[in-house]
Amino acid sequence: GQQLNQSPQSMFIQEGEDVSMNCTSSSIFNTWLWYKQDPGEGPVLLIALYKAGELTSNGRLTAQFGITRKDSFLNISASIPSDVGIYFCAGRQGGSEKLVFGKGTKLTVNP
Amino acid sequence: GAGVSQSPSNKVTEKGKDVELRCDPISGHTALYWYRQSLGQGLEFLIYFQGNSAPDKSGLPSDRFSAERTGGSVSTLTIQRTQQEDSAVYLCASSHRGFTDTQYFGPGTRLTVL
Numbered sequence: 122g123q124q125l126n127q128s129p130q131s132m133f134i135q136e137g138e139d140v141s142m143n144c145t146s147s148s149i150f151n152t153w154l155w156y157k158q159d160p161g162e163g164p165v166l167l168i169a170l171y172k173a174g175e176l177t178s179n180g181r182l183t184a185q186f187g188i189t190r191k192d193s194f195l196n197i198s199a200s201i202p203s204d205v206g207i208y209f210c211a212g213r214q215g216g217s218e219k220l221v222f223g224k225g226t227k228l229t230v231n232p
Numbered sequence: 233g234a235g236v237s238q239s240p241s242n243k244v245t246e247k248g249k250d251v252e253l254r255c256d257p258i259s260g261h262t263a264l265y266w267y268r269q270s271l272g273q274g275l276e277f278l279i280y281f282q283g284n285s286a287p288d289k290s291g292l293p294s295d296r297f298s299a300e301r302t303g304g305s306v307s308t309l310t311i312q313r314t315q316q317e318d319s320a321v322y323l324c325a326s327s328h329r330g331f332t333d334t335q336y337f338g339p340g341t342r343l344t345v346l
Contacts, residue, residue: 124274163236163323163337164275209274218263218288220335222274 127210127223134200135231142208142226143194150212153186153193154220158207167208168195200230234258236338238324244344245314253309253341257326264307265335266299269321278322281307314345 125144134140144153152171156164168179170186170193177184183196193212197204210223237256245251257264263282267275277291281301292298296314301307311318321340327333 127274161339163325163339165337166334169334211275218280218282219265219277219291220267220275221277222267224272224274 125210125212125221125223127226129226130224131227131229133229133231136200136202138200140197140200140204140228141194142210143192144210144212144223145192146212146221147191148214149190150221151190151215152213153184154211154213155182155184155193155195156209156211158209158225160206164209197228200228202230202232204228205230236324236326236336238322238338238341240341241339242342242344244346246346247316248313250310250312251314251343253311253322253343255307255309255324255326255338257305257307257324258336259305261326261328261336262304263327263329263333263335264301265325265327266307266309267323267325268293269323269340271320275323278309311343314343316345319343319345 125146127144154169155167158164168177168184173190174188175186181198207225207227209225211220239254265280266278269275279299280288283304284301296312299309321342323340325335325337327335
């Protein structure tokens with residue numbers, strides 16, 4: 122099935138560093154979502170974006186909905202150890218209930 | 233309040249056996265979704281319920297997979313004659329009405345087919 126291209130696949134950073142990850146698609150999406158998944162848990166929604174060009178923040182997290190509606194990025198500033206986990210982008214196309222997910226970015230933060 | 237719960241948390245079965253996975257959505261949520269997450273992969277949509285109806289079951293991989301929802305609440309995903317490639321984490325999510333509402337995920341059921 123259709124998937125989003127998410128990169129990087131994994132990141133190893135030092136505590137305090139900023140992080141950036143992105144998702145791209147060949148198709149247009151009307152909604153972009155960013156989730157975080159901890160081991161043994163289901164994904165938890167971090168940020169939802171509904172309009173092209175929208176820039177939204179949630180604490181140290183900032184995400185943008187690309188102007189072309191075919192991409193989105195997530196930035197994490199001043200990373201801390203509890204940021205460790207797998208981050209997924211997800212998109213929803215017009216008129217569809219289902220979410221299409223990227224393969225995830227695994228983030229490791231060294232104290 | 234209580235979140236989405238799933239049972240069992242882990243299931244090990246032999247190839248060829250049938251399995252049933254259960255999802256209890258958040259009370260009052262009319263929309264319910266099943267996803268499959270294979271190792272190192274993103275989530276793959278399986279089926280969506282609005283109430284007891286399934287308007288979109290396009291993600292079910294084969295006719296060995298079926299799902300039902302009763303009373304607008306609990307849902308069961310059934311996999312018949314399991315195969316090794318069915319091994320994955322099966323995640324359930326619910327949302328208030330659907331569409332633009334936030335989907336809240338359960339912890340998943342890890343299925344291992346030997």
